[in-house]
Amino acid sequence: MTMKFDLKQQTVRELNQALHDLPKDATDEINVDNLMGEHNVAVGLDQPISVNLNGHAGYYCAGMNQKAEVVINGNAGQGVAENMMSGKVHVKGNASQSAGATAHGGLLVIDGDAAARCGISMKGVDIVVKGSVGHMSAFMGQSGCLVVCGDAGEALGDSLYEVHIYVKGRVESLGADCVKKEMRAEHLEELSQLLKEAGCEDDPAEFTRYGSARQLYTFKVDNASAY
């Protein structure tokens, strides 16, 4: 079944409530026109539905998504797909700060660039950015993968835990405890799979892997200057 919404005619509240009211096993396709920068569009989804959002989204679009596949045909504001659990969010344009923040699962694909703190505190989500990412990306990232086909800004992976970071382009600088790491076969396989899922044709062999040196995992007096 296909449903249509127009945010010129309906409120975000009406849209979200209608989506929340769909049965748990719904597989509907939903088209939403005229996003016009509205905040909190399609948040808290919990069904395997497909949602096409036409226009630019405000803050927290597709926040806490579960199971749904959300496509944003435009740019996304701060915190797109924040705390996503599962499903897929695809931003066709650029994404603002904190894209995929604290997300636990699912796949976030950004066709354009992502601003500062992309993947901040990520907890299991996979993020593929076809353009570049801003400073402090994957800050305090706990688990999951961040793939950057362009360049990365300053302090990439600062205070990183177990996130796998793959960057094809230039890295401005690495954050505290983030180091370049060997690309082993399992990493190439993981990266190839993610690039494929995101629809990228980049060659995995051209990427460099970064991860945590794990030197800040426990308090050590000699590390005091790194904190």
Added chain:
Amino acid sequence: MSEKQPGLIESATFSRDVINEIQRAADTGIYDIRGFGAKRKVPHFDDLLFLGASMSRYPLEGYREKCGTDVTLGTRFAKNPIKLDTVVTIAGMSFGALSANAKEALGRGANMAGTSTTTGDGGMTPEERKTSKTLVYQYLPSRYGMNPDDLRKADAIEVVLGQGAKPGGGGMLLGQKITDRVAKMRDLPKGIDQRSACRHPDWTGPDDLAIKIQELREITDWNVPIYVKIGATRTYYDVKLAVKAGADVIVLDGMQGGTAATQDVFIEHVGIPTMAAIPQAVRALQEMDMHRKVQLIVSGGIRSGADVAKCMALGADAVAIGTAALIALGCNHPKWDEEYQKIGSAAGYYDDYHEGKCPAGISTQDPELAARLDPELAGRRLANYLNVLTMEAQTLARACGKSHLHNLEPEDLVALNVEAAAMAGVPLAGTDWIPGRHSY
């Protein structure tokens, strides 16, 4: 420690405790980390007294006339506000910091007394959701274990901006307490020293917070109240901004509020006393015409029904207890004194919650220690204590002629010293002088 001999003068500046700390710092090269709240003496509710009724006011009969203690929280926007039988609630404390048995005991005790409990940094456990009839789910900077299913199971959501023990600091849970289960809930490797963020990862400032609150409302279909918790510092401004951002309830935690682990220097030197913060919050609410519309929950060093009643009189709608609740469960109980001594402490002094060695089985993840706490018995003890707090507060309210705890007012209070008079905004006892206010 040697007995003081006549003629030996201890320095007020370099006391034995200070000397001990300097030497400890020199030995280890790291600051002291501990649990509990501020231990220094600060102006507190003990410095206030009630003016009981006599000629100019009528008291209520202590055992016959009704004095209500119920409170409804979250009446501003939520479809389902929280209704509690008592104004005394249980503050946020995590599974991780506390054992599963301690969390269960808190839930059991709160249920018996008709009040709420609160999750902590680390997410909601299925056990605590099952045990606690009314459960407030904290939304913290770390977002450990945060997920929309639990969000929708919560009876209220508490967006945590800070806590009284460490306003401006994030949570801390040292490796000793990061067991397999705790690690899994927080998506972190086992055994590492976990240091939570102090700022939320996807918003900064009050305008963003307004959008964040709206997101949480959208996800939960505007059903449950959204609290905003702040550590007491620039309280007047913080409360105004939180109200503007759309909070249903403000949770205000003073500097005496406890923590599971943070730097001692943070606990003792950041934030303002609870008593000083309440009038600031109330003034902010009154100026916005939001007093009693956005409810105010106050915490930080509340120990007795007198403290509860004094918070009410200063304008709070409810209070929350943390440290006192743990003590009611059995924390620092003299029966464990020998065991406290073995780990370099003593009953009545224990504050090393971060080490996970709690002899009472409360602030630990060690299964053997945790098994020492019987959740039913400890829950009963907490319920007893909550009932005493409520009855004591009622006793004082009736003495002031009030038929509900919420009818207590600043006019019922006086202060014992100038500091308390200035902070609480009530007259020095025996005078009509409130320092800093013009008299008429």
